Amino acid sequence: VARTGAARPEEIRRHNLGLLLEQVHRDGELTRAELTQRLGLNRSTIGALVAELTDLGLIDERVPTGNERAGRPSHVVAPRADGPFAIAVEVDVDSVVTAAVSLGGEVLARYDHTLPVNGTTPYDIAERIAADVEDLFASLPLSARSVGIGVSTPGTVTPTGGRVEHAPNLEWRNEPFGTILTERLPQGIAVSFGNDANLGALAEHLRGAARGFHDAVYLTGKIGVGGGVIVDGKLLSGAGGFAGEVGHMLLDPLGPPCHCGSRGCVETYVGEQALLRLAGRTVPPSRESVAEVVRAARAGEPDALRGVRAVGVGLGRTIANLVNLLNPQVVITGGSLATVLELSRAEVEHELDVRAMSEARRTVQLRTAGLGDNSSLIGGAELAFGPLLADPVGTAVPPERADRRLERATRAAI
Amino acid sequence: VARTGAARPEEIRRHNLGLLLEQVHRDGELTRAELTQRLGLNRSTIGALVAELTDLGLIDERVPTGNERAGRPSHVVAPRADGPFAIAVEVDVDSVVTAAVSLGGEVLARYDHTLPVNGTTPYDIAERIAADVEDLFASLPLSARSVGIGVSTPGTVTPTGGRVEHAPNLEWRNEPFGTILTERLPQGIAVSFGNDANLGALAEHLRGAARGFHDAVYLTGKIGVGGGVIVDGKLLSGAGGFAGEVGHMLLDPLGPPCHCGSRGCVETYVGEQALLRLAGRTVPPSRESVAEVVRAARAGEPDALRGVRAVGVGLGRTIANLVNLLNPQVVITGGSLATVLELSRAEVEHELDVRAMSEARRTVQLRTAGLGDNSSLIGGAELAFGPLLADPVGTAVPPERADRRLERATRAAI
DSSP states (O other), rough: OOOOOOOOOHHHHHHHHHHHHHHHHHHSOOOOHHHHHHTOOOOOHHHHHHHHHHHTEEEEEOOOOOOOSSSSSEEEEOOOTTOOOEEEEEEESSSSEEEEEEETEEOOOOOOOOOSSSSOOOHHHHHHHHHHHHHHHHSTTTTEEEEEEEEEEESEOOOOOOOOOTTTTTTEEEHHHHHHHHHHSSTTOEEEEEEEHHHHHHHHHHHSTTTTSSSSSEEEEESSSSEEEEEHHHHHHSSSSSSOOOGGSSSTTTSSTTTSSSSSBBBHHHSHHHHHHHTOOOOOOOOHHHHHHHHHHHOOOHHHHHHHHHHHHHHHHHHHHHHHHHSSSEEEEEEHHHHHHHHHHHHHHHHHHHHSSSHHHHHHEEOOOTTTGHHHHHHHHHHHHHHHHHHHHHOOHHHHHHHHHHHHHHHHHH | OOOOOOOOOOOOOOHHHHHHHHHHHHHHHBBBBHHHHHTTTOOOHHHHHHHHHHHTTTTTOOSSSOSSSSSSOOOEEEEOOOOOOEEEEEEESSSSEEEEEETTTOOEEEEEEESSSSOOOHHHHHHHHHHHHHHHHHSSSSOOOOEEEEEEEEEEOTTOOOOEEEETTTEEEOOHHHHHHHHHSSOOOOOOEEEHHHHHHHHHHHHHHTOOOOTTTEESSSEEEEEEEEEEEEEOOOSSSOOOOOSSSSSSSTTOOTSSOOBBBBBHHSSSHHHHHHTOOOOOOOOHHHHHHHHHTTTHHHHHHHHHHHHHHHHHHHHHHHHHHHHSSOOOOOOEHHHHHHHHHEEEEEEHHHHHHHHHHHHHEEEEEEGGGGGGHHHHHHHHHHHHOOOOOHHHHHHHHHHHHHHHHHHHHO
């Protein structure tokens, strides 16, 4: 019931360190004057915070990257090039991506693997990730420090333990994926988990098409359909971290059967399987078959175009429901739904006109994902950076101690 | 994008004053020891905060109301009996209630008026409220101080200006209700506005069946169907304050036509009009006709029972959608939907079993409103108390100055 407890003076400095680091992590290069203004603190306080984050090896001051301004450039505060990195993992139905992402959001290295669509077990995927993490460590300088691993999964998952409650398109139910994975990783690395669409929403909010919006929805279409909701600048997680299951919201109680056991779920109208069916294709969904329909629709083939537009109607109805409930400033679509929005915006907008309450409908913007197909991966990195940004002092490993710790961890993994 | 700005030491005291007052406002009587524990502050700080709020005329220390403990009772901190009060107004389709509510949530006085169902203008309602506010002031001691007026409206409304964007069952569109009302009230009184279901959610969260839950949904059935969502302990308002329009979420694209212009909205399945239709009644919805169906259903009349159960199916589908999207800890139903939940819980639970994702479904609780039919009214009072709780120092009028100010305001109103 209570709001967060009363603020204690001794907590303020650490909170402010986190705020400053977060600004720099998100925007890359900022002058002290900009930081002073954003944080509403005086110059000497900003100076002290910058000094402390510099000592922690997290930021440094340098000449800005761009060169547009005449005269002597003023220094900017920026994430340290050899600062800590996050390992982001995106598990999808037919692929696994493992990447090192720097403070500031740059992808330093990445491995992409395609997997068979059917029958992949949590053990297969954990082995693959563990091997890639080992390769990543080997490819980076020994001084590199990892803040941890953030894993995106295509289903409902517990945030800390990584128990996959239900990943329907992997056909996993109640799998202790987190335990299986952690056993195969170097000891002492923090591993956290999130639903792919939730993490996509987080990343689009921080660095993509929903940047600067406090209330946003992200929808992504793959074989499954997922959603993530940003409320008041924060990811909506719900009571147990399972919020955002837009794919299984009802559009019609007598609609097509859904693999979840219900009927007429959003997924049966706007998922990739629906796209193929509505476009008259009889092939199973895969990257290739979906790409073929999209190419055909772009080229004006009537069946493909009809399919995309029918999905557009379902997408419009889905968005109308979300607009009525959540009144977001912006709705972002990713995956195949980005293409659907692009090619059938008229159908989507028409459904919104008919079904969404007028004031909320008038103000909502529809956009395609700003991070393309990387939203969930970048969201995984943001998840891993979370504890560092919340409390840099309590979390960061100063450079001189990090080397040995990492070396041990890497040896343990070999 | 940024979290709230960096905390400044000089803001902490005022923030903490608000936190302490909020605890006492919500829970009535608390010992200093309880306050020390809840706020995580030391005893001397709590002592100073209590002294300052006492000087402001907001709280006092007294012997607790109950008498269960043996020995000398320790004093408790409690809202001051003659402390500031809020004026709560609930505008409904066929009624207006105006009440004085004390710090601590006690209704000190209230006026209930029934209005004709059709053709009531914003002017009629504003006149009624202004007369009742005048009577309230006259009925309370001259020393009573008002923090302002919180108005609950059955439609979408802008929080500060009180422009009613759409109140479908009053047939108001874009009405400057706030301006019309404020012109008729004593000068200088703060007036704020909220959607009835949003305010109901707020009140149920603070004092009703959702108390202690951080993630909750409140649904209320009258002629219209409204919703309010609590996320992370706060009311979800959305970009423009229009969130929570559950009544116009889609349950079936080819369903019955809705007065909003769409088809198959939640309201056409679970509103009072739907209840009467599904129970085979041909009378228009009114308090009496709905009460008759409820009585008949309780008595086991087959048509009435069938109607209530059909509404239960629609309610279950609506709740399943909300559980999938929001993963709330609890869903509260009020108005006619409280009765529907009571009489057709099996239908509601069955739809949840079929349509809601398992983990979120397993943990959600379904409850009827704890404040009965007063949720929105009490929510109006909470709205009016908001500024005082956020900053008691900047908002409270000390007792000695209040008398004159109120006297002037009351004279202006006469």
